[in-house]
Amino acid sequence: MSKPIKPLRKAVMPVAGLGTRFLPATKALAKEMLPVVDKPLIQYAVEEARAAGIEEFCFVTGRGKTAIVEHFDVAFELERTLEERGKLDVLAELRASTQVPGSIMTVRQQVPMGLGHAIWCARTFIGNDPFAILLPDDLMQCETPCMKQLADAYEETGGNVVAIEEVPRDRVNKYGVLDVAEDRGRLVSVKGLVEKPPVEKAPSNLTIIGRYVLMPEVIGYLSRMEKGAGGEVQLTDGMARLIGDQPFHGLRYEGRRFDCGDKAGFLEAQIAFALTRPDLAPAVRDFLGRYR
Known part of the structure; x- marks a missing residue:
């Protein structure tokens, strides 16, 4: 008799990075608080996770990141002011970002030792439960939220599931790369993972x-705490050890990813998300036409 699949209710969000590519903007502002149109990156990630049924969140933070947690707290004075001024639509949007009491916890990653180390810092929060990881720098634009697609695939397959996409062969050395056992189109069975391999040694161009x-x-x-690529504790290396003992699949998600850790990707996301807004799209199309 097959073992029942535990529900997915927890998410870990590593947010301890320094955001050096966006200095000086990130000198006093966490990069996860940079807004795309009118919401910070971290809020997009939390909303995506909530749409997948996730109820508990752990932010792996560093120094100077307190604004991330405060963003999801109740802002009593601001709410009262908006109510007094009759700005009830804005008030409703503000309250929608507030999380249920006790649903958010933080842990500190005092030393930047890699993504694998950041996830290890959340070990007490994770306990014996399956968990999601969302990197807020990857902003997703999907009809069905990307994490909901993964959660549905997890319900189908059990075990580990990662979102994947194909990249040009000459860029595989920037990603964790799949060694494919069976490619069934939407779902890919994985027999191995390699973190940032040299282009000539990459087993495929399917990347996490x-x-x-x-x-x-x-x-x-x-x-x-085994050191991998770049001398850091790599999450990919830890995941690779699970293969063979547990199901491991890659999911070709449906949608678009914007790399908001990159300036050009961040600017593209601003335009793409603004064009989905009826209140902004006409003005955005108008000014874009002037820059052709």
């Missing part, structure tokens, strides 16, 4: 993006 559903056993491998 910043959305994961993982089993808690990965923490045991991360706790060994």
Whole structure:
């Protein structure tokens, strides 16, 4: 008799990075608080996770990141002012970003030792439960939220599921790359993972993006603090150890990803998201026409 699949209710969000590519804007502002149109990146990630049924969040933070948690708190004075001024639509949007009490916790990653180390820092929060990882720098524009697509695939397959996309062969050395056992189109069975391989040694051009559903056993491998690519504790290396003991799949998600850790990707996201807004799209199309 097959083991029942535990519901996916937890998400870890690593937000300890320094955001050096966006200095000086990120000198006093966490990069996850940079807005795309009128919402910060971290809010897009939390809303995506909530749409997948996730109820508990752990932010792996660093120094100077307190604004991230405060963003999801109740702003009593601001709410009262908006109510007094009759700006009830704005008030409703503001309240929608407030999280249920007790649903957010933070842990500190005092030393930047890689993504695998950041996830290990959340080990007490994870416990013995399956968990999602969302990297807010990867902003997703999908009809069905990307994490909901992964959660549905997890319900179907059990085990570990990562969002994947194909990249040009000469760029595989920037990603975690899949070694494919069976490619069934939407779902790919994985027999191996390699972090940032040299182009000539990459097993495929299918790469992992910043959305994961993982089993808690990965923490045991991360706790060994084995250094991988770049001299850091790599999440990809920990995930690779799970293969063979647990199901492991890649999901070709439906939608678009914007790399908001890159200036050009961030600017593209601003335009793409603004064009989906009826209140902004006409003006955006108008001024874009002037720059042809």
